[in-house]
Amino acid sequence: MPARTGEQYLKALKEAKNRIYIDGQRVEDPTEHPAFKNVARSVADLYDLQYEKSEKMLYTSPTTGDLVGLSFIAPKTKEDLIARREMFTEWARYSGGMMGRSPDYINTSIMAFASAAEFFQQGNRDGIDFGENIVKYYEYVRENDLALTHTLIHPQVNRAKAQHEQNDPHVSARIVKKDGDGIYVSGCRLLATLGGITDECIVYPSTLNKATTNDDPYCMAFAFANNTPGVKFVCRESFDYGKNQWDHPMGAQFDESDAIVIFENAFIPWERVFIVHNADLCNRTYRETNAVVHMSHQVVAKNIAKTEFVLGVILSMMEAVGIEQFQHVKEKAAEVMIILETMRSHLYRAEQDAKMDRYGNMTPDFLPLDAARNWYPKVYQRMVEIIRILGASGLMAIPTHKDFEDSEIGLLMHRYMQGANIDGYERVQLYRLAWDIAISAFGNRQALYEYYFFGDPIRMSNVFYDHYDKAPYKQQVKEFLERAKRRAGITSVTLS
Numbered sequence: 001m002p003a004r005t006g007e008q009y010l011k012a013l014k015e016a017k018n019r020i021y022i023d024g025q026r027v028e029d030p031t032e033h034p035a036f037k038n039v040a041r042s043v044a045d046l047y048d049l050q051y052e053k054s055e056k057m058l059y060t061s062p063t064t065g066d067l068v069g070l071s072f073i074a075p076k077t078k079e080d081l082i083a084r085r086e087m088f089t090e091w092a093r094y095s096g097g098m099m100g101r102s103p104d105y106i107n108t109s110i111m112a113f114a115s116a117a118e119f120f121q122q123g124n125r126d127g128i129d130f131g132e133n134i135v136k137y138y139e140y141v142r143e144n145d146l147a148l149t150h151t152l153i154h155p156q157v158n159r160a161k162a163q164h165e166q167n168d169p170h171v172s173a174r175i176v177k178k179d180g181d182g183i184y185v186s187g188c189r190l191l192a193t194l195g196g197i198t199d200e201c202i203v204y205p206s207t208l209n210k211a212t213t214n215d216d217p218y219c220m221a222f223a224f225a226n227n228t229p230g231v232k233f234v235c236r237e238s239f240d241y242g243k244n245q246w247d248h249p250m251g252a253q254f255d256e257s258d259a260i261v262i263f264e265n266a267f268i269p270w271e272r273v274f275i276v277h278n279a280d281l282c283n284r285t286y287r288e289t290n291a292v293v294h295m296s297h298q299v300v301a302k303n304i305a306k307t308e309f310v311l312g313v314i315l316s317m318m319e320a321v322g323i324e325q326f327q328h329v330k331e332k333a334a335e336v337m338i339i340l341e342t343m344r345s346h347l348y349r350a351e352q353d354a355k356m357d358r359y360g361n362m363t364p365d366f367l368p369l370d371a372a373r374n375w376y377p378k379v380y381q382r383m384v385e386i387i388r389i390l391g392a393s394g395l396m397a398i399p400t401h402k403d404f405e406d407s408e409i410g411l412l413m414h415r416y417m418q419g420a421n422i423d424g425y426e427r428v429q430l431y432r433l434a435w436d437i438a439i440s441a442f443g444n445r446q447a448l449y450e451y452y453f454f455g456d457p458i459r460m461s462n463v464f465y466d467h468y469d470k471a472p473y474k475q476q477v478k479e480f481l482e483r484a485k486r487r488a489g490i491t492s493v494t495l496s
């Protein structure tokens, strides 16, 4: 089947009858429910965009000849990588980078997994070819253009203990039974962003946390349709308050929702299982398949789009209230410009230094992408802080559209909310956007998302440190000190 349209996505979501819960109630139809309908519409718009810009967003499927989404492509050249990144950028720009989980994020990972089928074959057992399973699943998702979510982490019960050591070892999702047909899973996993409005979910190993063989029952990778019996998605309260997009420009469109996923003896057929009972494979999955590299490529492209948008908001605010000539204000805007240019440089180097990997994919250089994904969680916090510093009271003096329409106060709002060269109506719309990025529940969730979505940045930085090739730098210093000793004619220390 060729790439989906928005209408096809919404129809499938409506018909799936996934077990989604919010605020103590089952959601009958997410396409109509106030917590999900607007963001589902935005996902639908992304699918439609594939056809509006088909020359940039689609490619010919190697198996069916249909035009499918470019985010699924297994890149063979640097041109493929760049074309794929341009596609990521198109989708990211649609939301100013505020939809972290547009489907391209997971699409890149299943492409990488399928290309690395031999990695999964290391776990083959009982005549089941896990490599073949992942290849078929990738093709199925690509040809049906499905939207996926994923869950990586165990519930936050006691982080000082492994899963098998927990007081209640049945909290985190684990394999409770296996038979000739498949596995049965019970327990809980976190945290499926977009979970309520996707077609399928993948349970992945953690990108970061390592397990021992004692935790084998928790060590698995599999995919399932979101309406699989025994699966529930419990979503957090919505940050889409049902307002119009003038009042709530981000939350009323892009609140992706985050869900707790609960399995109650859910049956997963073998053909959807990729790793079973295997801590060792789980620990190595991301790096050895290069999934983390392709996912990071999407993330960095998305974060560049996000930085462009935040910069645009900051520059517009500076102009709106005539603060652009002040030194510290320029300095703060320049900080964001430097973040943008630095992120672009990371991306450029990653693409220019791309190499074929052992699975035959043109793979970006991971080091600059890894540096960027370690850095951005911290600098994004600064970017929203700059919005707050420059916005000041303007982020609270934000009457709603109804205030502007009111016969008694509307004209007062136009006048008293005016900016340097801008009417009050235009200025407040801009400042409501800034508020929704930096202050609102939606905006704060974005900051938390950027900080944590790829894993705990503290532990990520430790992994970065551990993998970094430190020897050349220590050697340079050693040679420098030795040269100094030589020039000073010193060969040994003698006590006088």
Ligand SMILES: Cc1cc2nc3c(=O)[nH]c(=O)nc-3n(C[C@H](O)[C@H](O)[C@H](O)COP(=O)(O)OP(=O)(O)OC[C@H]3O[C@@H](n4cnc5c(N)ncnc54)[C@H](O)[C@@H]3O)c2cc1C
Binding pocket: 149, 150, 151, 152, 153, 156, 159, 190, 191, 192, 193, 194, 258, 445, 448, 449, 452, 453, 454, 455, 456, 458, 459
């Ligand atoms: C908005 C949002 C969306 C998300 N979306 C998804 C998603 O779609 N799919 C998904 O799978 N996950 C998602 N996540 C989860 C994300 O992967 C985790 O938040 C991240 O991996 C950190 O894990 P945690 O939240 O369990 O924090 P914890 O691991 O519980 O950490 C809490 C605190 O304790 C410290 N800590 C805990 N253990 C250790 C340790 N061993 N060593 C040092 N410090 C430690 C941490 O540094 C941190 O400060 C999302 C998270 C957020 C906030």
